[in-house]
Amino acid sequence: MSAIIRVDNLIKTFPGVRAVDGVSFAVDEGSCFGLLGPNGAGKTTTLEILEGITDANGGEIRYRGTPRNETYRQVIGIQFQSTALQDFQTVREALHLFASLYTRQRPLDELIALCNLGELLDRDTRKLSGGQRQRLLLAIALVNDPELVFLDEPTTGLDPQSRRNFWQLIDGIKREGKTILLTTHYMEEASVLCDEIAVIDRGRIIAQGEPTQLLAEHFPRALVRVPCDALPNGIEMPVGFENQGDYAIAATDDIDQTLAMLNKLGVALDELHVSTPTLDDLFLKLTGHGLREA
Amino acid sequence: MNFKRISAVFVARNREFYRDKAGLGWNIFMPVVMVLGFAFIFSNPDQNLFKVGVLGDPEQARQTAFLDSRHIQFITQEDEAAAIDKVRYHRIDLLLDLRDTPRYWVNDDSPDGHIVERLLWQSFNALPDTLTREVVSGRAVRYVDWVLPGVLAINVMFSSLWGVGWVIVRYRKNGVLRRLHATPITAGEFLVAQILSRLLVVISVTCLVFVGTDLLLDFPMRGSYLALGLVLLAGSVSLISLGLTVSARVRSEELADGVLNLMSWPMMIMSGVWFSLEGTNVWAQRIAEFLPLTHMVDAARRVMLDGAGLADVAFEIIVLFAIGGVLLAASARAFRWQ
Numbered sequence: 271m272s273a274i275i276r277v278d279n280l281i282k283t284f285p286g287v288r289a290v291d292g293v294s295f296a297v298d299e300g301s302c303f304g305l306l307g308p309n310g311a312g313k314t315t316t317l318e319i320l321e322g323i324t325d326a327n328g329g330e331i332r333y334r335g336t337p338r339n340e341t342y343r344q345v346i347g348i349q350f351q352s353t354a355l356q357d358f359q360t361v362r363e364a365l366h367l368f369a370s371l372y373t374r375q376r377p378l379d380e381l382i383a384l385c386n387l388g389e390l391l392d393r394d395t396r397k398l399s400g401g402q403r404q405r406l407l408l409a410i411a412l413v414n415d416p417e418l419v420f421l422d423e424p425t426t427g428l429d430p431q432s433r434r435n436f437w438q439l440i441d442g443i444k445r446e447g448k449t450i451l452l453t454t455h456y457m458e459e460a461s462v463l464c465d466e467i468a469v470i471d472r473g474r475i476i477a478q479g480e481p482t483q484l485l486a487e488h489f490p491r492a493l494v495r496v497p498c499d500a501l502p503n504g505i506e507m508p509v510g511f512e513n514q515g516d517y518a519i520a521a522t523d524d525i526d527q528t529l530a531m532l533n534k535l536g537v538a539l540d541e542l543h544v545s546t547p548t549l550d551d552l553f554l555k556l557t558g559h560g561l562r563e564a
Numbered sequence: 565m566n567f568k569r570i571s572a573v574f575v576a577r578n579r580e581f582y583r584d585k586a587g588l589g590w591n592i593f594m595p596v597v598m599v600l601g602f603a604f605i606f607s608n609p610d611q612n613l614f615k616v617g618v619l620g621d622p623e624q625a626r627q628t629a630f631l632d633s634r635h636i637q638f639i640t641q642e643d644e645a646a647a648i649d650k651v652r653y654h655r656i657d658l659l660l661d662l663r664d665t666p667r668y669w670v671n672d673d674s675p676d677g678h679i680v681e682r683l684l685w686q687s688f689n690a691l692p693d694t695l696t697r698e699v700v701s702g703r704a705v706r707y708v709d710w711v712l713p714g715v716l717a718i719n720v721m722f723s724s725l726w727g728v729g730w731v732i733v734r735y736r737k738n739g740v741l742r743r744l745h746a747t748p749i750t751a752g753e754f755l756v757a758q759i760l761s762r763l764l765v766v767i768s769v770t771c772l773v774f775v776g777t778d779l780l781l782d783f784p785m786r787g788s789y790l791a792l793g794l795v796l797l798a799g800s801v802s803l804i805s806l807g808l809t810v811s812a813r814v815r816s817e818e819l820a821d822g823v824l825n826l827m828s829w830p831m832m833i834m835s836g837v838w839f840s841l842e843g844t845n846v847w848a849q850r851i852a853e854f855l856p857l858t859h860m861v862d863a864a865r866r867v868m869l870d871g872a873g874l875a876d877v878a879f880e881i882i883v884l885f886a887i888g889g890v891l892l893a894a895s896a897r898a899f900r901w902q
Contacts, residue, residue, distance in 0.1 A: 323745060323902070340748075348746040354738035356576050358583035363576070370572035371747040410743075
């Protein structure tokens with residue numbers, strides 16, 4: 271697959287802080303690329319530079335191999351992390367307004383069906399629930415039938431059910447062959463939706479690749495967690511375990527052997543937890559802090 | 565410029581205005597209530613000061629005892645024709661010309677003019693044969709008639725400044741501008757849509773208030789409707805552009821509110837809306853010349869009260885459009901989406 275957008279050594283500084291520090295990546299056409307990181311990591315700033323909302327201090331962005339030009343805004347769709355619409359308009363009117371701003375338009379009936387907005391068309395946009403509002407904002411992002419869709423933390427603040435419904439919508443867009451570039455700090459969201467991810471922390475990409483490939487590279491098959499207070503007196507840390515907060519954690523390819531070792535040491539296994547590594551674990555390993563505590 | 569995009573934003577902004585019932589009601593009823601309030605308050609004015617216009621050199625004019633009279637304000641007049649019109653419409657009680665051929669003008673329909681004329685005669689031991697009496701006639705201009713053009717202009721000012729300036733700052737703060745910036749619409753197209761929308765609102769509301777107050781108060785309209793319309797249009801353009809300039813970069817609604825108040829209050833006080841600037845501090849008059857509201861009020865008053873035509877107020881119209889053009893160019897250059 272060819273890259274639809276390529277970023278090379280992107281830099282953005284604000285007074286006293288280097289928000290984006292030499293970020294480079296390429297997004298294949300038709301794929302879903304995720305930028306993962308905690309709040310303040312630089313992922314939204316990176317996205318805004320790609321959207322053309324914010325200017326970079328350095329670096330290069332090429333869309334389909336050439337620098338972006340005035341037609342770029344016609345072929346991209348954007349859903350911001352937080353945004354507002356003009357007051358006193360219905361869902362239908364909001365869709366018509368944004369459709370009128372583009373030369374290329376997707377049939378609104380099709381869009382309404384895709385984003386499940388049929389029953390909301392005459393409702394005031396200020397009276398939508400969180401999930402309904404996100405569906406409208408997604409529809410607005412797609413109103414020009416874009417080739418490249420930017421989604422900035424699209425499910426933040428949604429309840430679990432609404433989040434999963436939204437994932438289905440994004441999956442539908444993926445199946446239409448559109449390229450999606452999304453930011454999130456929900457690891458599950460990235461695992462479900464993204465073909466490739468870049469983990470970003472303090473303005474730098476610290477890992478990049480397919481989610482499963484990244485996990486395989488950095489972790490054995492399973493993680494074993496034992497609460498520290500379950501360890502017998504006199505045992506500070508079992509061999510192969512690391513202290514991470516209140517837990518002793520070991521990454522292992524042989525769960526049976528690890529359990530046998532803990533049993534032999536007299537560790538109470540009541541609160542033992544065995545799991546497969548997640549992207550959150552990956553972030554913790556790479557940075558020393560969790561995704562939502564940075 | 566893409567007119568389809570301008571039209572889309574124009575329609576959305578209009579919809580936002582007319583569906584906001586509270587805002588719409590305030591825009592229409594506030595000026596009507598203000599005019600009626602003034603009509604009531606000044607229905608029987610207790611005027612304790614007479615006004616006499618003086619043509620010619622004040623130093624030379626001081627030679628007459630009349631000019632030392634107490635309780636009379638003497639105001640130097642530059643333009644003889646304009647000064648005579650002031651007598652005609654009771655804006656001054658008498659006009660005294662002590663230049664080459666001493667004479668005075670008085671309106672026989674004006675009770676105050678009659679009293680001042682008696683004072684004039686008494687100030688001379690023997691009335692000079694050469695002092696010629698000129699009589700003019702004309703219906704008295706009530707204070708409410710005089711203040712109405714100013715009230716209409718103030719309504720235009722508030723609607724233009726807050727209806728554009730404050731709204732754009734609100735759009736910037738809550739992210740509406742950011743969302744629009746993500747689309748192909750340009751800053752110029754967005755600003756044009758805002759100007760057109762506000763012009764429609766300002767002109768519609770002003771026409772409505774004009775007709776409504778005329779039905780209630782039967783005020784004089786002696787000049788050209790075309791001239792008045794162009795004064796209204798030019799004044800609105802200049803004040804909307806001023807609102808755009810204030811909102812070009814400001815992100816805080818509180819700051820915008822403060823700056824808009826800082827601009828509107830001096831204009832309201834110094835533009836001759838409530839009282840004539842004649843006889844006031846020279847510096848205040850000079851500063852007032854730079855305020856768009858001054859030109860708007862002055863031109864509208866001359867059209868409505870003095871019967872001025874398009875040619876008579878062409879200067880003010882040009883000045884207002886020029887102010888609008890300069891401010892619009894500055895705001896378009898300074899405008900930031902975020």
